[in-house]
Ligand SMILES: Nc1ncnc2c1ncn2[C@@H]1O[C@H](COP(=O)(O)OP(=O)(O)O)[C@@H](O)[C@H]1O
Ligand SMILES: O=C(O)C1=C[C@@H](OP(=O)(O)O)[C@@H](O)[C@H](O)C1
C-alpha cells in the first residue's frame with residue numbers, strides 16, 4: 519500500500535512552516551492547512567497577534583491545538599503548517615504520531631529576522647532572539663520527540679527542504 523500519511527510541518531515562528539507546507543501541498547496535490555490564515559478566516563479576520571493581545575495566549579493556543587487535531591483527521595490527508603505552540607500540548611504530541619512530522623530548525627538569531635516578515639505573529643517579548651532562545655530551550659526537545667525528519671533551515675531553502683521531504687516519502 520502507498521505510504522500516504524498526513525504531513526505536519528513544525529518549528530518555531532519564522533522557521534518556514536507556511537512556505538514548506540505550501541510547496542508540499544502543491545507537489546502532492548493535497549489540501550493545505552495553515553494555522554494562522556485558517557484561524558483568521560474562522561475568527562473574523564483576527565490575526566494570531568490580535569487574538570493573543572485581546573484574548574490571551576491560552577485562548578490562541580487552544581484554538582491552534584484544535585486546528586491541528588481537525589487537520590489530522592481530514593481525508594484525503596492534508597499538509598499542515600502547525601502553530602509553533604502545539605508541540606507543548608501533550609494531546610497534540612500524541613495525535614502527531616499518526617503523521618509524518620517535519621521539524622524546521624535554525625538558530626534563534628536567524629528566526630528572529632525571518633519572523634519579522636509578517637505582522638501576524640505575536641511578539642511576546644521585545645527581544646525576539648532572546649524569546650526564541652527561550653522557546654527553543656523548551657520546545658526543542660519536544661519537536662525532537664515528535665519529528666520524523668529534521669532540517670536546518672539556515673542552510674537550506676524552502677524548496678530544498680520540500681524536495682528532501684518528497685524524496686523521503688518516495689523511499690518509505
Ligand atoms: N529555508 C528558508 N530560507 C530562507 N528564508 C526562508 C526559508 N523559509 C522561509 N523563509 C522566509 O522566512 C520568512 C518566514 O517564513 P514562513 O514560511 O512564513 O514561516 P513560519 O510559517 O514558520 O512562521 C518568510 O519571509 C519566508 O519567505
Ligand atoms: O509560538 C507561538 O506560540 C506562535 C507562533 C506563531 O505561528 P507561526 O510561526 O506559524 O506564524 C503564531 O502565529 C502562533 O499563533 C503562536
Ligand SMILES: [Mg+2]
Pocket residue numbers: 535536537554599
Ligand atoms: Mg506560518
